[in-house]
Amino acid sequence: MTTSVGTMLRAWRERRGISQLELAGRADSSARHISFVETGRSRPSEEMVIRLAERLDVPVRERNALLLAAGYAPRYAHTPLDAPEMAALREGLERLLAAYDPYPALVVDGTYTVVAANRGIAMLLDGLPEHLLTPPLNAMRITLHPEGLAPRIHNLAEWRGHLLAQMDRQIALARSEPLRALYEEVAAYPVTEPGGAADPAADAGAASVAVIALPLRIEHDGQLLSFVSSIATFNTPMDVTVAELAIETLLPADPATAKYLRSLGP
Numbered sequence: 001m002t003t004s005v006g007t008m009l010r011a012w013r014e015r016r017g018i019s020q021l022e023l024a025g026r027a028d029s030s031a032r033h034i035s036f037v038e039t040g041r042s043r044p045s046e047e048m049v050i051r052l053a054e055r056l057d058v059p060v061r062e063r064n065a066l067l068l069a070a071g072y073a074p075r076y077a078h079t080p081l082d083a084p085e086m087a088a089l090r091e092g093l094e095r096l097l098a099a100y101d102p103y104p105a106l107v108v109d110g111t112y113t114v115v116a117a118n119r120g121i122a123m124l125l126d127g128l129p130e131h132l133l134t135p136p137l138n139a140m141r142i143t144l145h146p147e148g149l150a151p152r153i154h155n156l157a158e159w160r161g162h163l164l165a166q167m168d169r170q171i172a173l174a175r176s177e178p179l180r181a182l183y184e185e186v187a188a189y190p191v192t193e194p195g196g197a198a199d200p201a202a203d204a205g206a207a208s209v210a211v212i213a214l215p216l217r218i219e220h221d222g223q224l225l226s227f228v229s230s231i232a233t234f235n236t237p238m239d240v241t242v243a244e245l246a247i248e249t250l251l252p253a254d255p256a257t258a259k260y261l262r263s264l265g266p
Helices: 007-018 019-028 030-040 046-055 060-069 086-101 119-125 139-144 156-173 177-187 201-206 255-262
Strands: 107-110 113-116 217-221 224-233 246-252
Touching: 007 030, 007 046, 007 060, 007 107, 019 030, 019 113, 030 046, 030 224, 046 060, 046 246, 060 246, 086 113, 086 246, 119 217, 119 255, 139 177, 156 177
Parallel strands: none
Antiparallel strands: 107 113, 107 246, 217 224, 224 246
């Protein structure tokens, strides 16, 4: 059974928790017209579908579904990242990641599949089992798997909670069954205790640094490293692939981490 565009728009409006009147104000329309669209008494124009989708912060992928349901052609392309027309984007991302070395940085898609990473990330993944490093790599799976980075993370409970909450917010914003399946998988992983032989004094030193954001405190080769994470996305994307890309950079949270990373050399 085909779902009407009105039913889909109503579902997005209710998901965002706003009234027809509020949506009408945002979209320069009337509550009466919004009601007619939602009940199928009025067919929205192509521009109205786009405007309502923008005001409801509907993901680009789902905007195509709304257009199709309204009887219009999809407006947003879904270009593979390895396509020739994406060459400039790929080069830009690679230059950005390389420039961030020796600090870790990576690019993931909408389901946390790693599409690019720099040497700083490779350093953190050193020694992980092959089955986790076989492409396509998944950042959430590698981080939370009991054979992945989880045993090396000294504040695993906090960091795990942060990652799961981040995924939960994304699921609430976008209807993504693959993302929901990934969430259920990684949330079911057993929580391991951090291992290794990091210096307790390093733990104390890290704790004494001013906390500006929840840090990722992870051990590498006996050295406790501390990072804060920053995530960037593209403004006003017009392609589904680009809309779902995210660039995550790990900034050293203390001088000792920065010094250690610089000491590793090229």
